Amino acid sequence: MQARIYLPTKNAMQSGKANSRRWVLEFEPEAIRRLDPLMGWTGTTDMNGEVKMTFETKDEAVAYCEKHRIPYEVQDPKPVTFKLKTYADNFKYDRVR
DSSP: OOOEEOOOOTTTTTTTTTTOSEEEEEOOSSOOEOOOOTTOOEOOOOGGGGEEEEEHHHHHHHOOOOOOOTOEEEEEEOOOOOOOOOGGGGGOTTTOO
């Protein structure tokens, strides 16, 4: 029952960063998904795949895993770099296409 702790990225459909500031703890799937022959739906017997917990900080999530003896892996977010642009940059003579 391996857990993964990460900070989710922002939604690509929105410009804001709502719901991307809390750390998420999810469990890696233990059982494979099976295809139902009659309906074609996929199913599994692994109920930990349904669990998704959120924490305010990474330390809280790590402390939870250590308290309950859950092996975990922390995925730190990549640093975000901002490129300052203006609308006039679209019309520069030496613009790279």
